[in-house]
Amino acid sequence: MGKTATARQYCSSSSMNPNFKTPLTRSPLLLFIISLTCLILLFYTFSSSPPNQLIPNPNPNPNPIIHYSFVNSLQKFLENTGSRNIHDDTVVPDQEKVRKLDDLVWRTETARLYEQVFVNSPVRVYVYQMPDKFTYDMLWLFQNTYRETLNLTSNGSPVHRLIQQHSVDYWLWADLIAPESERLVKSVVRVHRQEEADLFYVPFFTTISFFLLEKQQCKALYREALKWVTDQPAWKRSEGRDHIFPIHHPWSFKTVRKFVKNAIWLLPDMDSTGNWYKPGQVSLEKDLILPYVPNLDLCDAKCSSESASKRTTLLYFRGRLKRNAGGKIRSKLGAELGNADDVIIEEGSAGEAGKIAAQTGMRKSVFCLSPAGDTPSSARLFDAIVSGCIPVIVSDELELPFEGILDYRKIALFVSSSDAVQPGWLLTYLRSIKPTQIREMQDNLAKYVRHFLYSHPAQPLGPEDLVWRMMAGKLINIKLHTRRSQRVVKESRSICLCDCRRPNTTFPVNSR
Numbered sequence: 001m002g003k004t005a006t007a008r009q010y011c012s013s014s015s016m017n018p019n020f021k022t023p024l025t026r027s028p029l030l031l032f033i034i035s036l037t038c039l040i041l042l043f044y045t046f047s048s049s050p051p052n053q054l055i056p057n058p059n060p061n062p063n064p065i066i067h068y069s070f071v072n073s074l075q076k077f078l079e080n081t082g083s084r085n086i087h088d089d090t091v092v093p094d095q096e097k098v099r100k101l102d103d104l105v106w107r108t109e110t111a112r113l114y115e116q117v118f119v120n121s122p123v124r125v126y127v128y129q130m131p132d133k134f135t136y137d138m139l140w141l142f143q144n145t146y147r148e149t150l151n152l153t154s155n156g157s158p159v160h161r162l163i164q165q166h167s168v169d170y171w172l173w174a175d176l177i178a179p180e181s182e183r184l185v186k187s188v189v190r191v192h193r194q195e196e197a198d199l200f201y202v203p204f205f206t207t208i209s210f211f212l213l214e215k216q217q218c219k220a221l222y223r224e225a226l227k228w229v230t231d232q233p234a235w236k237r238s239e240g241r242d243h244i245f246p247i248h249h250p251w252s253f254k255t256v257r258k259f260v261k262n263a264i265w266l267l268p269d270m271d272s273t274g275n276w277y278k279p280g281q282v283s284l285e286k287d288l289i290l291p292y293v294p295n296l297d298l299c300d301a302k303c304s305s306e307s308a309s310k311r312t313t314l315l316y317f318r319g320r321l322k323r324n325a326g327g328k329i330r331s332k333l334g335a336e337l338g339n340a341d342d343v344i345i346e347e348g349s350a351g352e353a354g355k356i357a358a359q360t361g362m363r364k365s366v367f368c369l370s371p372a373g374d375t376p377s378s379a380r381l382f383d384a385i386v387s388g389c390i391p392v393i394v395s396d397e398l399e400l401p402f403e404g405i406l407d408y409r410k411i412a413l414f415v416s417s418s419d420a421v422q423p424g425w426l427l428t429y430l431r432s433i434k435p436t437q438i439r440e441m442q443d444n445l446a447k448y449v450r451h452f453l454y455s456h457p458a459q460p461l462g463p464e465d466l467v468w469r470m471m472a473g474k475l476i477n478i479k480l481h482t483r484r485s486q487r488v489v490k491e492s493r494s495i496c497l498c499d500c501r502r503p504n505t506t507f508p509v510n511s512r
Helices: 005-010 028-047 071-079 095-115 136-145 159-165 168-176 207-211 215-230 233-238 254-260 301-310 325-339 352-363 378-387 425-431 435-452 465-488
Strands: 125-126 189-191 200-201 243-248 265-267 312-319 341-347 365-371 388-394
Touching: 005 378, 028 189, 071 136, 071 168, 095 233, 125 168, 125 465, 136 207, 159 425, 168 200, 168 243, 168 265, 168 425, 168 465, 200 465, 207 215, 207 312, 215 254, 233 243, 301 352, 301 435, 312 325, 312 352, 312 425, 325 341, 325 365, 325 425, 352 365, 352 378, 365 378, 378 388, 378 435, 388 435, 435 465
Parallel strands: 125 189, 125 200, 200 243, 243 265, 312 341, 312 365, 365 388
Antiparallel strands: none
16 A cells, blocks of 8 residues: 555544544644644655656766866867857957946955955956957867877977976866856856956966967967957056966966066976076966976876885986986986986886886886976976875975975975985985885875866866965965055155075985
């Protein structure tokens, strides 16, 4: 008998049947309770869904496919993009528009201040809708050419592999413009009114344009992008201080950088040697260091467990030993370490065969050497992290991503260049580290790796999320310099800002 029939029989045989009398029916209170119970039971019976009826899911996509590959994610992104920008934010320069925007910003920020809505609120970002030639056309250019394996740089590196390493502009933009219902990162929210924005994101793919366009064509596009952005009222209001430029490859946007030096740059490192950035262009105060996209596949929990007993190599390095600037230390390290037992130092390429060899070598090693290259940083550091190999960093001028949040001493060893090249010093140092300390650092690598995996949809505590957590800490200073620049008279003296640096120092073993 079904539950509907049972409910009807119970109710009709009790309070609804005048001839049905028990001692309980003599109490009006009990009669009321029995009647109420019947009504509740009937309501439950008729409102219940049939067993095969699908109940709507409040989350339309509870288990989305997460793409970590730039190529795969981009292909899906372009397939799902129904239309390109049918309009953009191009405006005619007008000082009155700048004044009106400034007044609207003041009203919005004053309201936030007195209503205290700014406390722990997400960063508000306005994403410019630039013409397609700066955005979608660049992505399609990569999509249509990335299989051309003969496209190499002057030093033999595959061009499209370099673009993938520096594809932070794609990952951030793809997350920002995704429907809010599909976004998982809550440290940032996209706003559609400029007066509500804390920051302005410029979605120009500087690296793709540098590598895939002819030289003069690229320079012309850079100039067009510069004019487009600097004509915006929001740019004129702040002189670009609250605008974000993804300039992650050290060669990209180089011909026009001096005109956007006030803006926030997303960089791979600072390179204080002056080879890549002119004095005064970059600083930790305004800019942000972002990790490279790793070249190698993630060594997940299963891989880590299986590789633990196979890590028989003490120290591993594969790459080019002849580099410029600070990278000259590579050849010195190669000469010092090349003939040592349980150490592998080998010249290598960046092609597919090189990727497989590097991945195999790193997963068989306890420590991975990460020396400076042409710039203080390289993707090798992040390849080591995703491989579960403890990085040994020999790069005195290196700045690291998200160091205001992450403590790299828990996952890496920092060795000064002067110590590293002393005969026998580095291997003696590594062999003196206790197994318990090695296991602890390996465990920390497994925890930290999520912070370096770009993905779509972007994940909480992934690099996209940490970008905005770091940006939140810069906002007050950005507003300070913006407002100060608006009221300081031109004849006043400027304030000299000094950023004192000291090189990486070696951690004594007994201090860890």
